[in-house]
Amino acid sequence: MKKELIRKKVEEIMKEIEDYYKLSGTVDLQALALEKGVYIHNSKVPVKINALTIPLVTDDFVTIINSKLRGRRRIYVLAHELGHVLLGHYEKGLEASANLDDHKVLKQPLKNFERDADFFADELLKTGKKYISTH
Numbered sequence: 001m002k003k004e005l006i007r008k009k010v011e012e013i014m015k016e017i018e019d020y021y022k023l024s025g026t027v028d029l030q031a032l033a034l035e036k037g038v039y040i041h042n043s044k045v046p047v048k049i050n051a052l053t054i055p056l057v058t059d060d061f062v063t064i065i066n067s068k069l070r071g072r073r074r075i076y077v078l079a080h081e082l083g084h085v086l087l088g089h090y091e092k093g094l095e096a097s098a099n100l101d102d103h104k105v106l107k108q109p110l111k112n113f114e115r116d117a118d119f120f121a122d123e124l125l126k127t128g129k130k131y132i133s134t135h
Contacts, residue, residue: 006116009086010123017131026133029078033063038085040078042067050077055090075132076121083120089113 017027030040037060038053045052045066050073053063063081065074084090125132 003119006083006087006120007123010120010127013086013124014127014131017128027128027131028133029075029082033078033082036082036085037061038063038082040065044068051081053081053084053090061085061090076125079121079124080117083117083124084113087116087120089117 013032017032033040039060039062041062041064043064043066045064045068049066050069051063051065053061055061063078065077065081069077
């Protein structure tokens with residue numbers, strides 16, 4: 001996905017955040033995720049992953065975040081997972097890429113999705129640093 005399109009999506013989210021900020025002062029990224037249909041669950045994860053997002057049949061999502069993550073790292077991982085959802089990665093085959101990532105043809109799309117979600121998180125947290133609560 002082109003960076004300009006990701007920046008546009010971040011701008012849309014920032015507009016929502018700024019409107020919310022005028023009412024309450026700071027934005028809890030977890031509350032924003034819930035508003036977007038992403039339910040957050042903290043759990044001890046037996047493997048070395050930061051988070052995993054699972055699409056539901058209801059068009060909502062469950063994101064499981066490693067309960068060992070704290071502070072800014074946890075916020076970044078949440079923003080990254082939110083990026084996957086808001087950038088439409090699940091509609092574009094992220095599940096298939098993730099499930100079959102040892103197949104050489106699908107490795108590049110998975111890397112692209114991850115790169116785009118990282119860029120989304122970077123842009124969201126950089127642009128929204130005065131609004132988004134980091135604790």
